[in-house]
Amino acid sequence: MKLPGRKVKRTPAHQRQTLALWLQERALDALLDIPEDCASSAEPFRYDPIKFSPSPGEVFLLRPAIADAWGPVYVLILEPSDAGSWLVAPFGRYSVPAVPGEWRTGLSSEALKVLCLWNHRKVPARAFLAESASKVSSATMSRVKRAFLHVVKGDPLDAASSRRLGPPLVHPADPRYEYLAEERKRLDDHIPRVDSGVGEIENVPLIYLRASSAWLLAAEGRPAWPE
Amino acid sequence: MNDNFHGTTEDAWLEWRRVCAADLCCDATATMLRRFGASRFYAYMNKVETHSGRGMRRSLLYDVNNAWHLLETHAAIGKTRSGKRYKDWLFDRVGPEVESRIRAIEGGATLLMRDVVRQYLRRERGPAFMTSLETKYTEANASYSLDEWLPGQVNPLNDMAQREWQEIAWHHARDYYSRLESSERIILWARFNGFSLNDERIARWTKTSASLLYKKHLALIDDLGAWIKNKHPDESSAALLHMCRLMLDNLAELITENIYKEKRAVRFFKKL
Numbered sequence: 001m002k003l004p005g006r007k008v009k010r011t012p013a014h015q016r017q018t019l020a021l022w023l024q025e026r027a028l029d030a031l032l033d034i035p036e037d038c039a040s041s042a043e044p045f046r047y048d049p050i051k052f053s054p055s056p057g058e059v060f061l062l063r064p065a066i067a068d069a070w071g072p073v074y075v076l077i078l079e080p081s082d083a084g085s086w087l088v089a090p091f092g093r094y095s096v097p098a099v100p101g102e103w104r105t106g107l108s109s110e111a112l113k114v115l116c117l118w119n120h121r122k123v124p125a126r127a128f129l130a131e132s133a134s135k136v137s138s139a140t141m142s143r144v145k146r147a148f149l150h151v152v153k154g155d156p157l158d159a160a161s162s163r164r165l166g167p168p169l170v171h172p173a174d175p176r177y178e179y180l181a182e183e184r185k186r187l188d189d190h191i192p193r194v195d196s197g198v199g200e201i202e203n204v205p206l207i208y209l210r211a212s213s214a215w216l217l218a219a220e221g222r223p224a225w226p227e
Numbered sequence: 228m229n230d231n232f233h234g235t236t237e238d239a240w241l242e243w244r245r246v247c248a249a250d251l252c253c254d255a256t257a258t259m260l261r262r263f264g265a266s267r268f269y270a271y272m273n274k275v276e277t278h279s280g281r282g283m284r285r286s287l288l289y290d291v292n293n294a295w296h297l298l299e300t301h302a303a304i305g306k307t308r309s310g311k312r313y314k315d316w317l318f319d320r321v322g323p324e325v326e327s328r329i330r331a332i333e334g335g336a337t338l339l340m341r342d343v344v345r346q347y348l349r350r351e352r353g354p355a356f357m358t359s360l361e362t363k364y365t366e367a368n369a370s371y372s373l374d375e376w377l378p379g380q381v382n383p384l385n386d387m388a389q390r391e392w393q394e395i396a397w398h399h400a401r402d403y404y405s406r407l408e409s410s411e412r413i414i415l416w417a418r419f420n421g422f423s424l425n426d427e428r429i430a431r432w433t434k435t436s437a438s439l440l441y442k443k444h445l446a447l448i449d450d451l452g453a454w455i456k457n458k459h460p461d462e463s464s465a466a467l468l469h470m471c472r473l474m475l476d477n478l479a480e481l482i483t484e485n486i487y488k489e490k491r492a493v494r495f496f497k498k499l
Contacts, residue, residue: 001459004391005384008465011377019377020362028348031275032341059304061316071338072316074304093342095349109304110346129319133312134304171376171468181425 015167021096022166026175029093054086054125057141058132059112062090062123062190069189074111076136078148081122089120089148090187097166098176103147104164105140115144117151119183123191235263240332244314248299264295267337271344290347294340301343313339378465392473399470400477403454407447409489410435414444416486419479432495451475 054060054077062073075088092114097104101118112134136144143161150157150165157165169176239256246252249260269291290297302313317335321328363370383389407415410433417429424440433440451474455467462470486492 001395003395003459003462003466003470004388006381006388006392006466006469007384008378008463009380009382011379016373016377019373023373024352025345025349028275028345028352031278032271032345033274061312063316063319071335072302072313095346109310110301110342111304130312130315131309133309167377170378171371174376 011167014163018096019167022094022098023175025094025096026179052131054128054132056080057136057138059091059134059136060088060128060132061130062127062187063129064190065127065192066189070186071190072111073186073190074133075123075128076115076144078120078145084126085122085124087120088123089115089117089144090183092116092183093186097164098179099166099169101151102166103144103151103161105136105144106164107136107140109134115147116183117144117148118180119187120148120152121187121191127191234266235259235329235333237329237332240317240329244318247308247311249295261292261295263333263336264298264340265291267340268294268297268344271341272347275344275348294343297343297347298336298339301346302339372464375464375468378463378468381465381469392470396470396473397477399455399458400474400481403451403474404478404481409433410440410443411447412482412486413489414440414447415475415478416482418444419483428495428498432489432491 056077056079058077059074060077062071062075064071074091076091078087078089081087091105091112092098092102095110095113097114099118101116103115103117105112105115107113146155146157147161147165149155150161236259239252239259242252242256243249243260249257252260272287272291302311304310304312317332320331320335363372383392413429413433414424417424417426422429424444425437429440430437435443452467452471455470455474456462459467459470487496
C-alpha cells in the first residue's frame with residue numbers, strides 16, 4: 001500500500017557526520033571491556049566536611065558513592081541550588097555530542113569536550129572531590145547557560161551554538177538509548193542517596209516531563225505526551 | 228583485563244602523586260609506572276587489533292612504551308596542579324588495607340587507560356566524514372543505516388493527506404494491538420505514561436526483570452518496524468518512521484482505554 005503524499009526535510013549533513021563520529025567512538029568503546037578489577041576499595045559514602053565554596057563555572061570531580069562507580073566524572077557548576085547543593089551538568093565520556101541535550105564545549109581537554117546538559121542534577125557540595133579542578137571562562141559560561149536554557153526550556157539558541165548540539169534522536173532502535181541509561185547510572189553512582197542515610201539529594205526522575213524536552217521523551221521510547 | 232599485574236608499590240604511587248609526572252620521579256618509580264601503563268595499553272590494543280583481525284603493528288611499539296605519558300596528558304585538564312585532580316580521584320578510591328589500596332589505584336588507572344586507548348584509536352582511524360548513509364550499523368542483532376536513524380522530517384502535503392496518514396495509522400494500530408501480549412501492552416503503557424522500565428512497580432506488575440523489560444521493549448519496536456515495512460515495502464525510511472510514530476500514538480490510546488483489564492492492574496493502581 002502506498003502512503004499518502006508528504007514532503008521530507010533531510011537531516012543536515014553536519015548532524016549525520018556527528019552521529020557517524022559518535023557511532024565510531026561508541027563501537028570502539030564496546031570493544032574495550034570494563035576491567036573486572038577496577039572497583040574502588042574504599043567504603044562508599046565517606047564524605048568529609050568540605051572546606052571550600054564552589055562557584056558557577058568551576059569544574060569538579062565527583063567522589064564515587066558506590067565501590068564500583070565508573071569514573072572519573074567531571075561536572076560543571078551551573079548555579080547554586082537549595083541550601084548546600086549545586087546544580088551541575090556532567091561532562092560526557094565521548095568527544096562528540098550524542099543527542100540534542102549534549103553540547104560541544106570547544107575546550108581542549110579530552111575530559112571536558114562535551115557537556116551533558118540533559119543529565120543536569122542537584123548535587124550536595126560534599127560529593128565534590130577536593131577543590132575545583134578547573135574553571136571555564138566567563139564567555140564560555142554564558143554560552144553554556146544559553147545552551148542549558150535551550151535544552152531544558154526550549155529557549156532560542158543562535159545558529160553557531162545550535163551546531164554544537166548533538167543530532168536528533170528519533171528512531172526507537174537507536175543505540176543512543178542505551179548510552180543515555182548508562183550515563184544516568186554513571187552519575188547516579190556518584191551522588192549520595194536519601195536512603196543511604198548520608199545524602200539529601202532528591203531522586204531525579206528518569207523522564208523529564210517537559211514539552212520542550214521532547215527528545216528526552218523519545219529517548220524513553222515515548223511517542224507523545226498529552227498536554 | 229584481570230591479568231593479576233600488581234607490579235606497582237604504594238610508595239611509587241605516592242611519589243608520583245607528589246610530583247608532576249612520572250618523568251620527574253626517581254628512576255625506579257618512573258620505570259614501574261611506565262611498565263604498568265605499557266601493560267594496560269598493550270592489553271587493550273591487542274584486544275582491539277585482534278578483534279579487527281589486523282594484529283599488532285610495529286609502529287605501535289613506540290606508543291606502548293609511551294603509554295603512561297599518554298595517560299598523564301589525557302587525564303589532566305590543565306597544566307597546573309589543580310588540573311591533575313584525577314590523581315586525588317585515584318587515591319580517594321582506596322580503603323585501609325595496603326593490598327586493596329594498590330588494587331584500587333591500579334583499577335582506577337586502568338579505567339583511565341581505557342579512555343586513552345579509545346581516543347588513540349579514534350584519532351588513528353580518522354574522521355568519519357566520508358561515512359555513507361548506507362553504512363550498516365548492527366544493534367540488537369538487526370542492521371540499521373544512518374539514513375534510518377536520522378531519516379529526515381516528514382510533513383504531509385496538505386490537510387487531506389494528513390487525515391489519510393492518521394486514518395491508515397489508526398487501522399494499522401488496531402490490527403497491531405491484537406498481536407500484543409499482556410506484558411508488551413504494559414511496557415508500552417509504562418512508556419506512554421512516563422514510567423521508566425527500571426521502575427520496580429512495573430517489574431512487579433509484569434513479574435519480569437527490568438533488563439528483560441528493556442529487551443522486550445526493543446524487540447517490540449523492532450517487530451513494529453518490520454510489520455510496517457512489510458505493509459509498505461517500497462516506502463522510504465522517513466515515511467516508515469513517521470508511520471511508526473503515528474501508530475504508537477494510536478496504540479497509546481487503545482492501550483490506555485483497556486489497561487484496567489490487565490492482570491494485577493488493580494493492585495498496581497491502588498499502590499500508585
